[in-house]
Amino acid sequence: MPDTRSSALAHVRQTATRNDPVSILSALDDYGMNHEFLMNVGPEKGPLLAARVGALGKGARVLELGCFCGYSAVLIGSALPEGGTLTGVEVDADSVQVARQMIDYAGLSNHVSIVHGASDVIIPTLSGSFELVFLDHWKDLYKPDLLALEHHQLLKEGSVVFADNVGPAFNPKEYLDYVRQCGHYDTEYHRSHIEYTDREDGIEISIFRAG
Numbered sequence: 254m255p256d257t258r259s260s261a262l263a264h265v266r267q268t269a270t271r272n273d274p275v276s277i278l279s280a281l282d283d284y285g286m287n288h289e290f291l292m293n294v295g296p297e298k299g300p301l302l303a304a305r306v307g308a309l310g311k312g313a314r315v316l317e318l319g320c321f322c323g324y325s326a327v328l329i330g331s332a333l334p335e336g337g338t339l340t341g342v343e344v345d346a347d348s349v350q351v352a353r354q355m356i357d358y359a360g361l362s363n364h365v366s367i368v369h370g371a372s373d374v375i376i377p378t379l380s381g382s383f384e385l386v387f388l389d390h391w392k393d394l395y396k397p398d399l400l401a402l403e404h405h406q407l408l409k410e411g412s413v414v415f416a417d418n419v420g421p422a423f424n425p426k427e428y429l430d431y432v433r434q435c436g437h438y439d440t441e442y443h444r445s446h447i448e449y450t451d452r453e454d455g456i457e458i459s460i461f462r463a464g
């Protein structure tokens with residue numbers, strides 16, 4: 254029996270248009286709402302993420318931790334400014350396969366790539382800096398991985414750290430206390446809902462202040 258991710262990809266191939274990210278996201282939203290739950294960033298929080306990506310400068314580099322089926326990779330990839338790139342990090346091999354096929358179907362493989370591995374292993378191998386980091390993997394890893402990003406100098410003045418699922422259902426205190434109190438970030442919470450439900454969720458958007 255196919256798993257949720259393969260079924261979602263099959264649904265995309267049957268109902269969405271190749272090289273059309275909007276129709277692919279819409280097919281995934283349809284699947285998540287009407288077939289099986291998908292832990293995508295989804296149609297309410299997604300546009301906030303796309304707006305932040307779209308506001309970055311030419312050649313911006315974006316990092317995503319946690320890719321699942323590739324919904325947010327397609328969203329970010331289609332919002333990137335000219336010359337921009339997205340590097341996704343995903344620990345689960347089956348999700349990597351599905352996300353790569355989703356990105357290929359969306360026609361975004363030229364500037365979106367998925368690295369297979371655990372964030373704590375991959376982060377120290379990265380170089381340069383990222384204009385935006387999307388945190389959307391397991392929630393207890395947000396703080397340690399943010400500390401690792403800082404330690405490896407992968408953030409620079411003005412880098413945006415966009416954290417999904419920091420609403421009350423996700424026990425986000427440790428992460429939120431850190432970004433709000435450490436003094437390195439200008440940070441704000443946006444109230445929202447868990448994708449495809451009416452349960453409260455939130456995102457925290459934090460701007461890194463290097464000084």
Ligand SMILES: C[S@@+](CC[C@H](N)C(=O)[O-])C[C@H]1O[C@@H](n2cnc3c(N)ncnc32)[C@H](O)[C@@H]1O
Pocket residue numbers: 292293294295318319320321322323324325326342343344345348370371372373389390391394
């Ligand atoms: C909420 S889903 C990501 C959803 C995706 N960002 C989207 O909006 O379409 C979380 C993903 O994080 C992955 N993950 C969990 N821990 C990880 C880690 N340490 N490194 C990389 N990926 C991880 C899981 O396998 C899962 O696919």
